Amino acid sequence: MRAAGLLVFPPGTAAEPYRSFYSADRWESLASLFLETHHSLLSIPSTPLLHIALSAGLSALKTPSCHSAFASSSSNASSSVTSVCPICSTELNELARNVPYVHHTKSHVENDPVVLPNGRIYGREKLMAINVKLGTPEGKVRDPTDMSQLYDLTQVKKVFIS
Structure with missing residues (x-):
């Protein structure tokens, strides 16, 4: 009956509950509910798989020296040694800043x-x-x-x- 009531009451109405049905917050919650339902029906994770794979790969390579102010890299002009570490590159350095450091079980x-x-x-x-x-x-x-x-x-x- 409330859905049929939406046909009678215009979007600018002051009558409740129809005013809350037309609010912008309601549309945002419906959009997020739609995405959640879609992802759960198709078993899609909320975080994109590319982000998960990239984070795992970056974490496997990241060491404490990657974010050192004096780390040698191809982007550091004052460096005397050139590194081929992808984490130290200018393209991936900011992306890898928040991923955890690598944990090697074999020393x-x-x-x-x-x-x-x-x-x-x-x-x-x-x-x-x-x-x-x-x-x-x-x-x-x-x-x-x-x-x-x-x-x-x-x-x-x-x-x-x-």
Whole structure:
């Protein structure tokens, strides 16, 4: 009977419940209800499958160094090393900012790992080679992902994996 009443009352009516039936909020709720019903009938997720797949792929590649201010990438002109990391590229960097970091169940540790005072771990040989390229003073070491910090070589500790 209320649906038939809509034929009698015009859209600008003050009579309830017909005034609320014609309100803009009602049309928005009907549109969202239609989409929910359509998606549930066809078993379509509310988030597009492309977004889900892209998020999973970006999360599988994202590491803490991807959003470092000093991360080496093809888009960083001051970088001495070129990276092929897709997360570091200008196209995907903003898209990947809110996805979680990758969680590897198998560890890939370099030979002779050392830890810097900021908690980052590197292979001693590679860390020293990078510091030679950066021109770090003798007896000092610089973190490649945070170049603002200069540490004394005595602060670098050997890591024993257990």
